[in-house]
Amino acid sequence: MATIKDVARKAGVSTATVSAVMNDTAFVSSELRVRVVTAIRELRYEPSQAARNLRRNRSQLIALAVADLSNPFYARIVWSAEAAVAAWGYSLVLFNSDEKPDTERRILSRIRTLGCDGMVLVPVGAANQYQQHEFEGIATVLLGRSIEGNSADTVTIDNHAAGRQAVDYLLDLGHRRIGSVTGPMQLSTSKGRLDGMIDAMAARGLAPQPGHVRSGEFREEAAYSVARDMMGSPDRPTAIYVANGVMAIGVMRAIADLGLRCPQDVSIASTDTVAGAGGLKPRLTRTEHPIADMTNEALRLLVDRIEERGAEPVRNIIFQPALIVGESCMPLRGDAG
């Protein structure tokens, strides 16, 4: 592989001039410029990113660490993020913490030694599991979930509104015994959505029964077993609010396996969506996140932090969910519709 010295020698100039031509960083007479570019072309010279990184102390790499790559929600984020990162002139380094705090810790350290210029993180652990120095010296944007007490920029949705919207919809259909399958309580997303649900019910003088609120991992299997258990008892809820798209699949499967039909016997509303929803029957009624917008915004903030040295104040951007009505909910039988 040809180096800048080879080019300089061949063109009869100094390496500084070659560098100037490459980066358009100083005026070079057209005569020298043409000698340099032909030399570059003939030698098929491409500058060594490693040397450049060392000198410039930049890597042009942006890391994205998501919580669960098997979840279509995060797959969708990856898709958007790749496009946005490329559009800003960076490359995307992808990590999957698989909802495991230990894995996440290793990832943070790896991101640091790779020298990524910035990272977008979907945090996995509880707030107290993070050390301050894990974020020092690297631009960070938290996406989807936030960490209490952390001073990084965040881009999230209004989880409280999401839970509230979905459950208000169920209440409007006449449901009173509403259950919920939700995620781990240490995550801001799960907690916010459940709070929204509780507030929606409280606003009408109701409250979920103790056994009707279950939490587990944000995974299909966890949701399946929890839902099977909850829906097996005779005083089962007439409607369920599921806090996550993948869990919704698990819940629907559990219901089918119990011999119940989805809108007729149990209504299901969820927050967040799954891919292939076009073919899913019945189509879920759900509150959707504007995933692409959120991801783009996260990268805009991140690149801003990377490229402007200015210590702007912390920014927290909150997106509003939108209720998408599918076919997974029905008015409560014999009740007002």
Add this chain to the structure above:
Amino acid sequence: MATIKDVARKAGVSTATVSAVMNDTAFVSSELRVRVVTAIRELRYEPSQAARNLRRNRSQLIALAVADLSNPFYARIVWSAEAAVAAWGYSLVLFNSDEKPDTERRILSRIRTLGCDGMVLVPVGAANQYQQHEFEGIATVLLGRSIEGNSADTVTIDNHAAGRQAVDYLLDLGHRRIGSVTGPMQLSTSKGRLDGMIDAMAARGLAPQPGHVRSGEFREEAAYSVARDMMGSPDRPTAIYVANGVMAIGVMRAIADLGLRCPQDVSIASTDTVAGAGGLKPRLTRTEHPIADMTNEALRLLVDRIEERGAEPVRNIIFQPALIVGESCMPLRGDAG
């Protein structure tokens, strides 16, 4: 950020000794070793990957360029690849060529300047669009699709067998007028699957009618419009073989929009799968690829090439598809079942 010199000064040793301790590359007395490690800890020293890369001429980066990140099939590959890459001690740089040869060209150049140690590529263009030098000096494994005349290792499935299996199944159900919605003919995958279909029919003295074989982009929308057109005419096929999971969703939607029901009026068999298949109704009958195995194998080959300098012969690994029977096919009405 502390450098190796700071550590050396603080520990009262030379940088060579610090390096030796870090990399376990030479014997260091336990006294010095302990001085070095405490200095490292106190200064929170982490070696600069950039400097290391420059010196070692390695980057510990593996690039993965897939054809379409919006396709769950590739999302699944990304998931597996991230895990495999991490397990081998590398990090994954992700690119999406979005089925566009021009974008792919830019990506190849970017991979090169990033100095990735190797790449896994799902090629997008026709064979003659590739230049030899685009692959020179960087370990490459082609995944899923191959490029005729290219000398890189490949990991693919037996597309011919996939088409043949799926269509044999339809034939066994008594279908005779079978159509196909398939991908671009310049891709080895589309061509192989279609050939498999044709051979399956030929083996029984049949051939698809000219208007019943349609190709388009590997996208839901393309499949939708093509299927709508094909299924609108009176001599429409009684069964369709769809060469791709995402297209199958489009075809099912087209059929529903035409007022036809899926197994009863039209049987659908496809190759390759989509995520969320657990919730999809009716579940697709399809030939599945062992995605995780294929991806792992691709990375095994790649790391092998990167780490062994030996010029082993080119390896082409072909995986066999498996037929998964769902509920999207029925015996032809009034025919032998």
Add this chain to the structure above:
DNA sequence: AGACTTTAGCGAAACGATTAGCTATCGGGG
């Protein structure tokens, strides 16, 4: 014409690690 400013281009010092080759030091054998 002399003094002063501009500017194209060069030389060499960084950046922070790895590593080949060298220098002491120590113990043991003749």
Add this chain to the structure above:
DNA sequence: CCCCGATAGCTAATCGTTTCGCTAAAGTCT
């Protein structure tokens, strides 16, 4: 008692860029 080999650790070169500061030639003003 001297010499030799082994070995722990150091010195300095090196990887390929970028960039600061400099030189010398050319232009501008009085």
